[in-house]
Each structure stands twice: as C-alpha cells, then as structure tokens.
Amino acid sequence: MxxxxxxxxxxxxxxxxxxxxxxxxxxxxxxxxxxxxxxxxxxxxxxxADLLPELSFDGTAPQFNKSYSSYQQNDGSYKFIRNNWFGMNGALNVNQNIWLTGGQLSLSTSLDYIKGDGMKNFMSVPISLTLNQPIFGVNNTKxxxxxxxxxxxxxxxxxxxxxxxxxxxxxxxxxxxxxxxxxxxxxxxxxxxxxxxxxxxxxxxxxxxxxxxxxxxxxxxxxxxxxxxxxxxxxxxxxxxxxxxxxxxxxxxxxxxxxxxxxxxxxxxxxxxxxxxxxxxxxxxxxxxxxxxxxxxVAKAKGNLRSIKLTASVGYSGISNDRIRYAYDDLKNNTIISIGFSVPILDWGKRRGEVKVxxxxxxxxxxxxxxxxxxxxxxxxxxxxxxxxxxxxxxxxxxxxxxxxxxxxxxxxxxxxxxxxxxxxxxxxxxxxxxxxxxxxxxxxxxxxxxxxxxxxxxxxxxxxxxxxxxxxxxxx
The missing domain is CATH 1.20.1600.10 (Outer membrane efflux proteins (OEP))
Known part of the structure; x- marks a missing residue:
C-alpha cells in the first residue's frame, strides 16, 4: 500500500x-x-574493540606422534629413535593495547600434557607477563x-x-x-x-x-x-x-x-x-x-628514524610431574625473565627518505x-x-x-x-x-x-x- x-x-x-x-x-x-x-x-x-582486552585460547587436542627422529649421541654420531607418545596442550591469553604508550601487554597461562611408554607428565606455565613497547616510535593507538x-x-x-x-x-x-x-x-x-x-x-x-x-x-x-x-x-x-x-x-x-x-x-x-x-x-x-x-x-615516518622495540617478559614455570597438581609446585625456583630489544643501525637513508616522502x-x-x-x-x-x-x-x-x-x-x-x-x-x-x-x-x-x-x-x-x-x-x- x-x-x-x-x-x-x-x-x-x-x-x-x-x-x-x-x-x-x-x-x-x-x-x-x-x-x-x-x-x-x-x-x-x-x-x-581493539582498545579493549582480547581473550583467546590456543590448544592442541589431541596430538599423536608415532615416528622416527634423529638423535645425537655422546660421541657426536646420530641415530634414529622411535617416538610413540600422545599429548595435549592449551594456553589462555589476554592481550591489551596500551593507548597511553602505544605498547601491548600480554598475560598468559598454559598447561602441557604428554603420555608415552608407560609414563605421563604435566608441565605448566602458571603465569607469564609480556610487554611489547616501541621506544621513541609513533603511538599508533593514540x-x-x-x-x-x-x-x-x-x-x-x-x-x-x-x-x-x-x-x-x-x-x-x-x-x-x-x-x-x-x-x-x-x-x-x-x-x-x-x-x-x-x-x-x-x-x-x-x-x-x-x-x-x-x-x-x-x-x-x-x-x-x-x-x-x-x-x-x-x-x-x-x-x-x-x-x-x-x-x-x-x-x-x-x-x-x-x-x-x-x-x-x-x-x-x-x-x-x-x-x-x-x-x-x-x-x-x-x-x-x-x-x-x-x-x-609524517609522525610515523619520523618515529621510525630512531625507533627501538623493547620486549620484556616475566613469569613462572611449574615443574614437570606425573600429577597435575604437582606441576604448579616450587614456582619461585622456576622464574622466567627476559628482556629483548631491536635497534636500527644502518639503513642507507631509507627511513630518512620515508620522512621526506x-x-x-x-x-x-x-x-x-x-x-x-x-x-x-x-x-x-x-x-x-x-x-x-x-x-x-x-x-x-x-x-x-x-x-x-x-x-x-x-x-x-x-x-x-x-x-x-x-x-x-x-x-x-x-x-x-x-x-x-x-x-x-x-x-x-x-x-x-x-x-x-x-x-x-x-x-x-x-x-x-x-x-x-x-x-x-x-x-x-
């Protein structure tokens, strides 16, 4: 009508x-x-949504391996050994962009399980905190x-x-x-x-x-x-x-x-x-x-002139054990700490040319x-x-x-x-x-x-x- x-x-x-x-x-x-x-x-x-925390889960379930792989012996020679194991793993990750600094903060926890030849083991990383932060570079989020x-x-x-x-x-x-x-x-x-x-x-x-x-x-x-x-x-x-x-x-x-x-x-x-x-x-x-x-x-090109990328990680690792509850024991003696960086040294004027462009x-x-x-x-x-x-x-x-x-x-x-x-x-x-x-x-x-x-x-x-x-x-x- x-x-x-x-x-x-x-x-x-x-x-x-x-x-x-x-x-x-x-x-x-x-x-x-x-x-x-x-x-x-x-x-x-x-x-x-990109400004909010992102939650993700990564896992493999199951993973079965029945094959041969090379193994180096004490005298330096190699031989092939047979693999026969079953495994699973999972990791929970939380990523958050930091608009104030332009970096990204990641928090993760993971657990691995493997079983083979009459044995089984659990391996945990209860918590791991990683920061990826550009230094002197442009703040894309801002x-x-x-x-x-x-x-x-x-x-x-x-x-x-x-x-x-x-x-x-x-x-x-x-x-x-x-x-x-x-x-x-x-x-x-x-x-x-x-x-x-x-x-x-x-x-x-x-x-x-x-x-x-x-x-x-x-x-x-x-x-x-x-x-x-x-x-x-x-x-x-x-x-x-x-x-x-x-x-x-x-x-x-x-x-x-x-x-x-x-x-x-x-x-x-x-x-x-x-x-x-x-x-x-x-x-x-x-x-x-x-x-x-x-x-x-222009700001992005100038930031790339002296950009230094810093990566810092801190966390704990559990011990390997055949029971899952023991895989989270003795965390203070299994600390994970790493700091990495990437510094441009010589690019034959490429970055300066990008600024001019x-x-x-x-x-x-x-x-x-x-x-x-x-x-x-x-x-x-x-x-x-x-x-x-x-x-x-x-x-x-x-x-x-x-x-x-x-x-x-x-x-x-x-x-x-x-x-x-x-x-x-x-x-x-x-x-x-x-x-x-x-x-x-x-x-x-x-x-x-x-x-x-x-x-x-x-x-x-x-x-x-x-x-x-x-x-x-x-x-x-």
Missing part, C-alpha cells in the same frame, strides 16, 4: 512531500546510503583515537547528506514528470485549437476572407500539433517509468502529480550558510581527517585541501545567490505565464473575427507554451536550490534547526 492516496480516476495522487518520503525509505540510493553507514559503524566498532571517531562522524554526516541528495534527485524526477505532463496538456490544447481554427478558416476561405497560404499554415500547425502530442506522450510515459522505478513503485497505475504551492519562506545569508556547512557538512570533517592522516604519516605528501595534501576549501566556499556563495534570486524569478515566471495565457486566449478570439493573421496567432501560442514551461522550471529550481542548501549545511532553514537521524535505529534495520 503506497503512502500516497488514489484519485477518483484511480490514478495515484502524489505530492512532492510524499515522493520525498518514499524515496528516503525505498529508493536504491537510500539503501546504498544505509549500507555505507552500517559499514562505517562496524569499522568504528572494530576500532573500539593517533587512531583521534582519527577513527572523526571518520565515523564523517560517515554519519555523509549519510544525512546522501539522504538530502536523494531528496534532490526525487525533486528532479518529480518535476521532469510534472513538466512532461504539462507539455502533454499544452499539446492537447494546441491540437484542439489548431483543428478548431482550421475548420473556421476553411469556412471563411469559402467566403474569401482567408488566403490559401493562411489556410495551409493552419493545416500544417494542426499536423505539427499532432506530432508534438505524440512525442510528449512518449516523454510522459518515460518520465513516469523513471520516477516509479526510483521510488520503487511496482503499481502499474499512472501517477497524478500535485503541483506544490506552499513554498518555504526563508531568508538566507551567505555567512550563516557557510558557518553551518563548516560545522555540520561531511566535507569539513573530511578536511580535518585528511589533515590528521597526513600528520600521522611523508612530508612532501603532507604539503601536497595541504595544498589540495586549501583549494577544495576555496571551491567549497565559492560554491556555497553562488548557491546562496541563486536561491535568493530564485524567489523573484519564480514570481516573474508565474506572472509571465498568466499574461501569456490571457494573450493567447485573446489572440484566438481576435483571429476568429479576422483582425490578426496566423503569424501573430502562432507567436502568441509559442509565448504561451514557453511561459508555462518556464514557470514549471523556475518552481523546480526553487525547490532544488533549497534542498541543495539543506544538503550542504545539514540545517532545516524553515524550522531553524539541524537535520539529524536516528542512527541507532538505522543500524538495526
């Missing part, structure tokens, strides 16, 4: 507001926008804490913008169909008038009041009107199909559009629009994210960002000018349409009494058709510019509040 009503002639009666609502829920573009948002949400959730939330906020703003862009596309399809319908009505009216005028002229020619040339011109006008009507009906069907496809309407019933009459009466200043756009638009968040990412790349890339990025910012500001300025001017253009177009309609009606009446010729009549018809089409076009531009401003600023100027979305509910869909 569609959200729109059905007219008395069983056509689907559709307003612009209803079309926008349907497009935001059912159009393919809206579905794609929701999919992109969900992808960004789960990427953000993955980042958040940088991610700055970049990842910004990326998700950018994705949310981009979703709202995409929703407004769906609205703009709906407006375009809606007015394309509306104009096609008006063109059909115009063509029908012109054909009807052309036939009536030809019949009248034909009678007047018999009385010698109309020339053969004027009569033929009227006949040609009727033929052209019929051809124009056929083309316009085909265009109407095409635009009808396009709008239905976009709104995901499977009903074969024709759509009867309602011309929007109530317009949002708003006064918009460039400074206000620019402030809202820089505050809310995903472009502004994109600028900040790309700047951070270029800074991160990162710095050059940052300069290029900053130049692009400045250029994009200037273009963004200029586009907003032009859009505000277009919108503020459009209200006047629409009023003028509506007035011109009314005058052209009255002139055409008067021209027909004047022609019928023989006071103007067919050229003047055709001129009045052309002006009448052009004025009607321009009136529809100016109404389209008013709505299109208005929603384009909403899309850039994520601000509802009519209600004077921000445009938001229930992201939690959208993610659940």
């Amino acid at each position: 569609h959200a729109c009503a059905k007219a008395a002639d069983n056509n689907i009666k559709l307003t612009l507001t209803e079309a926008i609502s349907m497009a935001r829920k059912k159009s393919v573009d809206a579905v794609v926008a929701r999919g992109v948002l969900k992808s960004a949400y789960w990427a953000y959730r993955t980042y958040q 940088w991610n804490r700055r970049i990842e939330p910004l990326k998700y906020n950018e994705a949310k703003a981009a979703f709202v913008t995409a929703t407004e862009e769906v609205t703009m596309k709906t407006i375009q399809y809606f007015f394309n169909l509306l104009l096609a319908r008006e063109n059909v009505n115009i063509a029908k009216q012109n054909l009807q008038n052309a036939k009536r005028l030809f019949d009248i002229a034909d009678e007047r020619k018999k009385m010698g009041q109309v020339s053969e040339s004027d009569l033929l011109r009227l006949k040609l006008s009727a033929i052209n009107a019929q051809s124009t009507l056929t083309d316009n009906e085909s265009s109407l069907n095409s635009n009808m199909f396009q709008l239905k496809t976009f709104l995901n309407i499977n009903d074969s019933t024709p759509i009867d559009l309602v011309i929007p009459e109530k317009l949002p009466e708003v006064s918009i200043r460039y400074a206000d629009v620019l402030d809202k756009a820089l505050e809310n638009n995903s472009f502004a968040l994109n600028i900040r994210r790309r700047q951070l990412e270029s800074d991160y790349a 990162a710095e050059s890339n940052r300069e290029v990025t900053e130049s692009k960002l400045r250029q994009e910012q200037q273009t963004f500001n200029q586009d907003i300025f032009l859009l505000v000018e277009h919108f503020n001017n459009q209200s006047k253009q629409l009023k003028l177009a509506t007035e011109a349409d009314s005058i052209a309609q009255r002139r055409y009606k008067t021209s027909i009446e004047t022609f019928m009494i023989g006071k103007i010729n067919t050229l003047d009549l055709n001129d009045a018809q052309v002006n009448k058709d052009d004025a009607r089409q321009k009136d529809i076009a100016q109404l389209f531009y008013y709505w299109y510019y208005y929603y384009q401003l909403r899309s850039l600023t994520l601000w509802d100027f009519a209600k004077n509040k921000g445009i938001d979305a229930d992201f939690d509910e959208i993610i659940k869909q």
Whole structure:
C-alpha cells in the first residue's frame, strides 16, 4: 500500500512531500546510503574493540606422534629413535593495547600434557607477563583515537547528506514528470485549437476572407500539433517509468502529480550558510581527517628514524610431574625473565627518505585541501545567490505565464473575427507554451536550490534547526 492516496480516476495522487518520503525509505540510493553507514559503524566498532582486552585460547587436542627422529649421541654420531607418545596442550591469553604508550601487554597461562611408554607428565606455565613497547616510535593507538571517531562522524554526516541528495534527485524526477505532463496538456490544447481554427478558416476561405497560404499554415500547425502530442506522450510515459522505478513503485497505475504551492519562506545569508556547512557538512570533517592522516604519516615516518622495540617478559614455570597438581609446585625456583630489544643501525637513508616522502605528501595534501576549501566556499556563495534570486524569478515566471495565457486566449478570439493573421496567432501560442514551461522550471529550481542548501549545511532553514537521524535505529534495520 503506497503512502500516497488514489484519485477518483484511480490514478495515484502524489505530492512532492510524499515522493520525498518514499524515496528516503525505498529508493536504491537510500539503501546504498544505509549500507555505507552500517559499514562505517562496524569499522568504528572494530576500532573500539581493539582498545579493549582480547581473550583467546590456543590448544592442541589431541596430538599423536608415532615416528622416527634423529638423535645425537655422546660421541657426536646420530641415530634414529622411535617416538610413540600422545599429548595435549592449551594456553589462555589476554592481550591489551596500551593507548597511553602505544605498547601491548600480554598475560598468559598454559598447561602441557604428554603420555608415552608407560609414563605421563604435566608441565605448566602458571603465569607469564609480556610487554611489547616501541621506544621513541609513533603511538599508533593514540593517533587512531583521534582519527577513527572523526571518520565515523564523517560517515554519519555523509549519510544525512546522501539522504538530502536523494531528496534532490526525487525533486528532479518529480518535476521532469510534472513538466512532461504539462507539455502533454499544452499539446492537447494546441491540437484542439489548431483543428478548431482550421475548420473556421476553411469556412471563411469559402467566403474569401482567408488566403490559401493562411489556410495551409493552419493545416500544417494542426499536423505539427499532432506530432508534438505524440512525442510528449512518449516523454510522459518515460518520465513516469523513471520516477516509479526510483521510488520503487511496482503499481502499474499512472501517477497524478500535485503541483506544490506552499513554498518555504526563508531568508538566507551567505555567512550563516557557510558557518553551518563548516560545522555540520561531511566535507569539513573530511578536511580535518585528511589533515590528521597526513600528520600521522609524517609522525610515523619520523618515529621510525630512531625507533627501538623493547620486549620484556616475566613469569613462572611449574615443574614437570606425573600429577597435575604437582606441576604448579616450587614456582619461585622456576622464574622466567627476559628482556629483548631491536635497534636500527644502518639503513642507507631509507627511513630518512620515508620522512621526506611523508612530508612532501603532507604539503601536497595541504595544498589540495586549501583549494577544495576555496571551491567549497565559492560554491556555497553562488548557491546562496541563486536561491535568493530564485524567489523573484519564480514570481516573474508565474506572472509571465498568466499574461501569456490571457494573450493567447485573446489572440484566438481576435483571429476568429479576422483582425490578426496566423503569424501573430502562432507567436502568441509559442509565448504561451514557453511561459508555462518556464514557470514549471523556475518552481523546480526553487525547490532544488533549497534542498541543495539543506544538503550542504545539514540545517532545516524553515524550522531553524539541524537535520539529524536516528542512527541507532538505522543500524538495526
């Protein structure tokens, strides 16, 4: 069941507001926008999970070995001995990234069991603590804490913008169909008038009041009107199909559009629009994210110049025993301590070259960002000018349409009494058709510019509040 009503002639009666609502829920573009948002949400959730402790269990159960292996004897010679044993092992690990230092702390405990040739043994490592810590290197976790939330906020703003862009596309399809319908009505009216005028002229020619040339011109006008009507009906069907496809309407019933009459009466200043756009638009968040990412790349390259990787482990090992409870005895005499490090010494300028590359890339990025910012500001300025001017253009177009309609009606009446010729009549018809089409076009531009401003600023100027979305509910869909 569609959200729109059905007219008395069983056509689907559709307003612009209803079309926008349907497009935001059912159009393919809206579905794609929701999919992109969900992808960004789960990427953000993955980042958040990376900050929390990770628990894992590793094990082998069972492991059976019945084979030969080489064995070195006391005199240095080798011989093959037969293996015949059954074993199991398991280890429980907890890993935690340390965002303050950029290191990782790991806590583990393990137990091994082996059985063979009438004997069995347990071996335990009750606790082992390991720290992997880069010294002087970049803190990746700290940088991610700055970049990842910004990326998700950018994705949310981009979703709202995409929703407004769906609205703009709906407006375009809606007015394309509306104009096609008006063109059909115009063509029908012109054909009807052309036939009536030809019949009248034909009678007047018999009385010698109309020339053969004027009569033929009227006949040609009727033929052209019929051809124009056929083309316009085909265009109407095409635009009808396009709008239905976009709104995901499977009903074969024709759509009867309602011309929007109530317009949002708003006064918009460039400074206000620019402030809202820089505050809310995903472009502004994109600028900040790309700047951070270029800074991160430079910091990472500089950190690698003098990076020292430190690994420290401390823990206890149990003793090997044929009973599991004794495998945890005498821990103080089985201590595990190790400290390791990795220091770069000579790389033939590779790391310094990576710093230069990162710095050059940052300069290029900053130049692009400045250029994009200037273009963004200029586009907003032009859009505000277009919108503020459009209200006047629409009023003028509506007035011109009314005058052209009255002139055409008067021209027909004047022609019928023989006071103007067919050229003047055709001129009045052309002006009448052009004025009607321009009136529809100016109404389209008013709505299109208005929603384009909403899309850039994520601000509802009519209600004077921000445009938001229930992201939690959208993610659940």
